[in-house]
Amino acid sequence: MSHSNEHAEHAAGHDHGEAHQHVVPLSLLSGILVLLLILTGLTVFTARELHFGEWNLVIAMIIACAKGTLVVLYFMHMRWEKMFNAIALITALIFVTLFISVSALDSFQYEDNINNYRAANPTRVPQAIISDAEVRAPELAAETGADHEAAPSTPAAPAKESHESGDGAAAPHAG
């Protein structure tokens, strides 16, 4: 059965004017699936178990790009495709990158203004941008079984405190 298939595959490629399609071997497809599943496990593991701060996003994106490349090259046959199709894909990717990069440039242009506004209105806007280490502090404290002294060290804590005490002041009037 499999032999006759290979003949059919062979014939499809060389017959007069018939579609020149590359038939991907099943073993290759299975191998790609296994690789993709391993990479999925890896991305979950690195995100949940390893704490590299900012680098976690970089690692996750590298793994995602690797997975995406495998899907495009093998599942989507790009490896055996005409160059023109690859150009269509790469052009789209370049424009998305350009779009995000230029938008990011413009966005960070006003970062000082945003931070100044935050500083002037501490209770009205969320206290971003908090560094990764500071954000992770309460979670890490909870993991290590530390007491609740660790939590108020986050920058957002003063805002919360004023908010809660405001509620607390209102509650006795209501009750």
Place this chain on the structure above:
Amino acid sequence: MSQVELSPAQAHDAENAHHDHPEWLAHHFDTPDQQNTSAKMGMWAFLGTEILMFGGLFCAYAIWRANHYDAFWIGHVYLSTAWGAINTVVLLISSFTMAWAVRAAQLNQRSLCVGLLALTFLGGCGFMVIKTIEYTGKFEHGLGPGIWYTAPAISKQLDAMAETAGTASHADAEAAPATEASGPAAAESANPVPGTSLPSSAAAPMGMVAPAPVAPVGHDMAAHSAHGHGEGHNYYAAHGHTTEDLVTARTFFSIYFGMTALHGLHVLVGMALILWVLLRARRGEFSAEFNTPVDLVGLYWHLVDLIWIFLFPLLYLI
């Protein structure tokens, strides 16, 4: 079609059209190869526009994440990594069965092709079922997009309820510093049904993550008031979040729903297309010579998988 309109130079006139090329080969193509190549080129151009469309959402994600990392950090806690990972695996496997179905179509393996397309369709169903479970959970807890984001209001309401209950049983609950002893004690006295009292081990983690000195009492009370409501403060407090945190996280859920809903729509469209080629494959319309529809639907389905490959780490694994 009239005979006089055709010039003698034309290779195939209406008379011979049905003899010199197969039914599936359009008149304006010389060879099946040319037809297939053109179709694929058109498909890739379309996939390029799809990537550009999702690019807008990825751009919104990037800017908002850069400016409001805290919103993403708080919000992502409510997404289940397990469901996200299972959905990733489901889509990857369905992508594999799709690629295999294309191979089967190319090799004239008709029943295998139909079976694999059916498996791919089931994969899409599985993905949507899991997505529905996830969405339902979010809406139940007021974590929907836009006007459905009622989590801060629920949290505040339960805060206020807890506060009144606290002042009733413990007049000086706010004045007294929250100690490990006062929290559970206050909770115990306020609990109307002694049998349903939470074990102290359940109350302790909430006190541990409470940010303000007054919070442990309030959180413990809320945990008990949640017995009557089934949802609410107990849920958010268990994740270590206050009303303020939930106000912050609003943007994250808008982006989460925007991106996953557009992706989910693509899954549904992909499933419809798979069903369409499945029925055509069952009728035996595809062969080693002609299988372009299976190929193109496959490309679409892989793109859906490709986008999820990026959505999963960006939304679930912050």
